[in-house]
Each structure stands twice: as structure tokens, then as C-alpha cells.
Amino acid sequence: MRLYNSLSRQVEEVKPVDERTVKMYSCGPTVYRYIHIGNMRSFMLGDLIRRGLRFEGQDVRWIMNITDVGHMTDEVTDTGRDKMELAVDDEGLTPQQIGQKYTDAFLADADLVGIERADLYPRASDHVPEMIEIIQKLLEKGHAYEVDGTVYYDVTTFPQYGKLSGNTLDALRAGHRQDTVADPNKRHPADFALWKKAGPGRLLKWPSPWGDGYPGWHIECSAMSMKHIGERFDIHTGGNDNKFPHHEDEIAQSEGATGQQVVSIWVHGGFLQMGGQKMAKSAQNIRRVTDLRDQGVDPLAYRLLCFATRYRSEMDFNWDALQGANERLTSIRKRMADWSKEPRPEPLSEGAQGFDRRFRDAVADDLDLPQAMVVLNELVSSPAVSGGEKYALLSLWDAVLGLDLMRLAREAWEPSEEINDLVRQRDEARSRKDYAASDAIRRRLIDMGLEVMDTAKGTRVRPSG
Ligand SMILES: [Zn+2]
Incomplete structure (x- = not known):
């Protein structure tokens, strides 16, 4: 399988560094609220890469983190308060209970859109000692400095800073000139906090060599990826909005601490737009996966709808297109139920094998699912391939698609x-x-x-x- 690497800006072959298992890390959900379907598209990306690689016979180990501390501190509200702590106030639960509630909801939603479970969902709050260890290493190596209980990364000590996003330090400094709320303790405006001093009344805090505090957002992904899949791994995924600063900072941390390249291929998924507007969490149009079901739409129809757009492109969402995908999915399942009663010739005919090759080529070509769907649609209406063969091919391909195409065939029997x-x-x-x-x-x-x-x-x- 070949994937577009945001770092090299080229399509590259996935070759596991240990020559056995592809190791992949995906930035997971923040768990103080429900996950909207736009984010679900980006989590689906890791699932599709793993399915595509397994389809080729590769072993994959996939880790997705759960952000239950850290990220929220970068998303302070107008009143400057941490969103997790606001959720605690609103819902009358402890931070742990909030984290568990929304982790469970995320996993249930992910199941509904056919995202197979990752091998591990490490929680940020369980990895604070590992984060502290990396921060200490960065201090020892001169990549970080402490001011009054807060530790910053010194971006000027990492000359490749900006290699992923293209944001050079000069451009960032210029961009920050008008920044009226600049932190006076930072040496460079692009420096970022690895560890933050806990203010009075803060619930989520941990002891550290620099006093009580809590980790910055980016350090969690350096700590959890390297702990669970090693200091040299193959694929890192996230949404386009993670590229900067989150992944740029992760590279500076992980490579600064280890002195080597850590991730081979960075893969980023495009946003979901609703009515031309980016589906930001602050927008009114947030919709959960369960909202789809409540509207009488199979959540897997949303998955099918996503296949019409290449993963890197922004995707426009509307209910009409979703309804169309829902009808299409049902129609294919009905035909599968009919075809399941026909004999399946072995081996497959030349014609059927041709479809199979084209489908596999599309999946291997940087997950070209729009093309894979073209092949699928041609197969469904092809007079040259028997129903039994269509059933055999589509049940095979469903390992990648995850659309439960055999559902009605199964239920009919x-x-x-x-x-x-x-x-x-x-x-x-x-x-x-x-x-x-x-x-x-x-x-x-x-x-x-x-x-x-x-x-x-x-x-x-x-x-x-
Ligand atoms: Zn991350």
C-alpha cells in the first residue's frame, strides 16, 4: 500500500521498519464532550489504513490515544477555563467519570460507523510519568527551559522545526507580532508548553520536579506513541487541523528527545464541511453518529458516503447525499441476499478476477476509495459476472469497506x-x-x-x- 506522506509531500510505499508489523498511531478523541461525525471521518482514516494493509496480508498494530487531560488546556474558553473542568461543573461528575462517559460514547459511536477497535486506547492521564521523563530528557539536552514551574520547548534548538507544516520560525515570529496575549515567559513566540504550573483550584494536576502541574497537549502523543509502539514506527495519522501545531510540536519533542527520526509516514485527513462551513466544535451543526440513526439512516451509510471523497480532500456533507447513500447501501445488501443463493464457482472467472485486481489496486493506491467504489458499482451491474461471483467478491472486499454488505444475506438465512x-x-x-x-x-x-x-x-x- 502506498500513502501520501505529509512530511515528504510524496506518495510512499508502507514498509514496516521492523519488516514484520506495521505500527500505527492515531490521535484520538478528547473526552469531555461527544464526538461529532466530522471527527469520526478522521478516526475512520486509521481504520481504513489498517483494513487496507491487512487486506494485503500485512500485520498491523494500531494505537489510538484518549485525550483526557492536556488538550483541553489549549482550548480555554472566553473565561480562560479548562473545558474538562467546565464539563465537571456542568455535569456534576469527577474528571475521571467525565472521561469514562465520553470514552464509552466515542467507542460506541465508532462501532456504529464500522471502525474496528484499535489494539490499544491508552489514556493520557495514565501516562504522566512517561511525559515527565521525556520533558526531563529535553531539559537535559537543552531543548527546553523552565520558568516558574512551567517548562517550555525552545523551538530555536530544533532547526528542522516547521518541516511538516511549512511554518518557519521567522514566519511564526512575524505572525505573533500582533499577538496581544503573548506569554512573556516565552523566549520565542513559537515556544510551547511541555508542562504547565497548576493554578489555584485546579482539579487535574500531578506532582513533578517543577512543582504541581499538568502536561501540555502535544507531549501526550510523544509519550504514548513511543511507549506503546517504540521510538521508530511507521504511520502517524490525524486530521489536517492536527498538522500544526500539534504534530509539528510532537516531531520536535520526540526527535529532540531521541535524536532520531521517529515516524516514517504522516497521514492527514481532510475536514468535513456542512453547508460549506467547517464543522468546528463551536458551530451549531454538530451531529453525533447516533443522530444519524435517530433520523432513520444506517450509520454505515455515512461511512459509504465518506468513500465518495478522497480522504485528504475536504468533504461536503448534506442529508440528501446521505439519504442516497443509505438507499444505495440497502440496495446492494438486498442484491447480496439474492446472490448468496447462487453457486459460487471456484476458481473465479477471468472477468471476476479482473474486477478484484482493479479493486485491490485502488485500495493500495493511497486509499483511492472513490475509484474502488467505481469498480464496485461496475461489478454490481456487470452482466459478465455471475451473482455467485459478485457475492464472493463483495464479501471479500467488505473486509476493507466495513459496510456489512452481507447483513441481509445473513438475516435471510x-x-x-x-x-x-x-x-x-x-x-x-x-x-x-x-x-x-x-x-x-x-x-x-x-x-x-x-x-x-x-x-x-x-x-x-x-x-x-
Ligand atoms: Zn496527537
Whole structure:
């Protein structure tokens, strides 16, 4: 698979540095509010990259952080208060309870739009010691300085600062001239806080060598990525709005502390626009994934809608297009239910293999899902490929698409009493470790034209065609 690397500004082949497992880190949600569907598009990017790589047979380890401290301090309100602390006031819960509530909601929403769970969701608040350790290293190496309990990164000590975003230090200094609220303790206006001194009455604070305080936003991603996937890893994803300052600062921290390149490929997803307006959290038009469901739309139709736009481009959202995607999804699922009853030739015909090659090429080409959907639509209406083959190809491709295309085919099929009996007998045989008996029943089910799967909940069967 090739991906556009925001750092080199080129499309590059993904080659795991350890030659075995692709390691990927995605900037995750801030958890003091619900996640709107615009952000969900950027979280879907990591899921699609992982699915695309697995489709090619690559192993992937994917980490997505949960920001439950730090980021909020950069998003102070007009009254200068931390948003997590405002949520605590509004909802009468502790910061931990707020964090848990919105983490659970995020995961439930992510499930609804077909984002498979990451391998790990580390929480920022669980990694403060690791952050302090990196900050100490940066102080030792002369990349940071402390003023009255707050530690800043000295951007002038990192000559490559700006290499990701193109924001040079000179341009940043010029841009800050009019900044009336400049922090007088900073040596350069682009210097950023690694650690902040806790003010009076602050709830979320930790002891540190510089006194009680709390981490800046960017340091959490340096700490959690390097702890969980190492000081040299393959892919880092985020939204376009993370590129600067968040990822620029992360590079300065991680590379400043380790003295080496840490991330190979930086991938950034485009915004979602609603009626031409960027879906900012402050805007009125925030919609949660569950809002889609309440409007009678399958949240996976939103996923399908996203495939019409290349991930790096901004995407315009409107309800009409979503309704269209919803109808299209249902129509494909209905046809899949019909096709599931047709025989599936082995091997696939030349024509079907041609479609498969084109689909795989599109996915591997910097996740060109608009092109992959062109191939899919051609296949669906192609008179040259049999229904059984269409079913076989689409169920294969759904590993990348995650649209649950087999839903109606699955629901339309009912196992007979005889099959249910055999499944029960097999599970009993397995639970008493009688593997000869369980294998015999498995062979009988296969002879009946079924696919037999071992799941955590026991034997599952479905028609193999
Ligand atoms: Zn991040």
C-alpha cells in the first residue's frame, strides 16, 4: 500500500521498519464532550489504513490515544477555563467519570460507523510519568527551559522545526507580532508548553520536579506513541487541523528527545464541511453518529458516503447525499441476499478476477476509495459476472469497506433444526475436549454446504454457497 506522506509531500510505499508489523498511531478523541461525525471521518482514516494493509496480508498494530487531560488546556474558553473542568461543573461528575462517559460514547459511536477497535486506547492521564521523563530528557539536552514551574520547548534548538507544516520560525515570529496575549515567559513566540504550573483550584494536576502541574497537549502523543509502539514506527495519522501545531510540536519533542527520526509516514485527513462551513466544535451543526440513526439512516451509510471523497480532500456533507447513500447501501445488501443463493464457482472467472485486481489496486493506491467504489458499482451491474461471483467478491472486499454488505444475506438465512442440533452437539463435544467427535460434526456441517466458524461464543455456521 502506498500513502501520501505529509512530511515528504510524496506518495510512499508502507514498509514496516521492523519488516514484520506495521505500527500505527492515531490521535484520538478528547473526552469531555461527544464526538461529532466530522471527527469520526478522521478516526475512520486509521481504520481504513489498517483494513487496507491487512487486506494485503500485512500485520498491523494500531494505537489510538484518549485525550483526557492536556488538550483541553489549549482550548480555554472566553473565561480562560479548562473545558474538562467546565464539563465537571456542568455535569456534576469527577474528571475521571467525565472521561469514562465520553470514552464509552466515542467507542460506541465508532462501532456504529464500522471502525474496528484499535489494539490499544491508552489514556493520557495514565501516562504522566512517561511525559515527565521525556520533558526531563529535553531539559537535559537543552531543548527546553523552565520558568516558574512551567517548562517550555525552545523551538530555536530544533532547526528542522516547521518541516511538516511549512511554518518557519521567522514566519511564526512575524505572525505573533500582533499577538496581544503573548506569554512573556516565552523566549520565542513559537515556544510551547511541555508542562504547565497548576493554578489555584485546579482539579487535574500531578506532582513533578517543577512543582504541581499538568502536561501540555502535544507531549501526550510523544509519550504514548513511543511507549506503546517504540521510538521508530511507521504511520502517524490525524486530521489536517492536527498538522500544526500539534504534530509539528510532537516531531520536535520526540526527535529532540531521541535524536532520531521517529515516524516514517504522516497521514492527514481532510475536514468535513456542512453547508460549506467547517464543522468546528463551536458551530451549531454538530451531529453525533447516533443522530444519524435517530433520523432513520444506517450509520454505515455515512461511512459509504465518506468513500465518495478522497480522504485528504475536504468533504461536503448534506442529508440528501446521505439519504442516497443509505438507499444505495440497502440496495446492494438486498442484491447480496439474492446472490448468496447462487453457486459460487471456484476458481473465479477471468472477468471476476479482473474486477478484484482493479479493486485491490485502488485500495493500495493511497486509499483511492472513490475509484474502488467505481469498480464496485461496475461489478454490481456487470452482466459478465455471475451473482455467485459478485457475492464472493463483495464479501471479500467488505473486509476493507466495513459496510456489512452481507447483513441481509445473513438475516435471510435460517439454520434448520437439524443444523442447530449438530451445532449444539459440536459445542458439547468441544467443551468435554472430545475433538474427534467435534471434528466429525464439523465435517458433516461442511458436507451440508456450510461454513463452520469457531467463535468465542461457540460454533457459528453460515451458507458457504
Ligand atoms: Zn496527537
